[in-house]
Amino acid sequence: MAADDDSNDNDDDNLSMDDATHVANKKGHSSKWSSRTEGLVKIIEALIKKQDEQFSVLVGIVGIDVARDKVAADKRMKLNGELKKKPNLSLQA
Structure with a gap:
């Protein structure tokens, strides 16, 4: 039975490693999504700034x-x- 308990412990370790890997991957994807979102925000801000400048010139x-x-x-x-x-x-006249 002791051998069975050891194999169960390894399964628990594997599950926790899988969970940790899954969480790390989620964070990686979240980080990529966050950086992409930040990039889009910067692009939109630049477009709005350019539009404001053009509007000021037009006015x-x-x-x-x-x-x-x-x-x-x-x-x-x-x-x-x-x-x-x-x-x-x-x-x-």
Whole structure:
């Protein structure tokens, strides 16, 4: 029976070694998954940063265009106001 007990002890050791190997493999896969996830996060962060920069440039360009349009509209309003003040010479003749 003592021999049977020893063989059972070896089986327990093998199970615990298998369990330890399984846990280590899980940690390895988890580590690989974690590093892949971190890589994806970095890529997404870089894309978002680039998009924010492009959006800022676009807002600047649109802002410049809006400012130019406002200046042009103000000039038109001023000129229209001045033209309305002057008499129409063709009607007077």
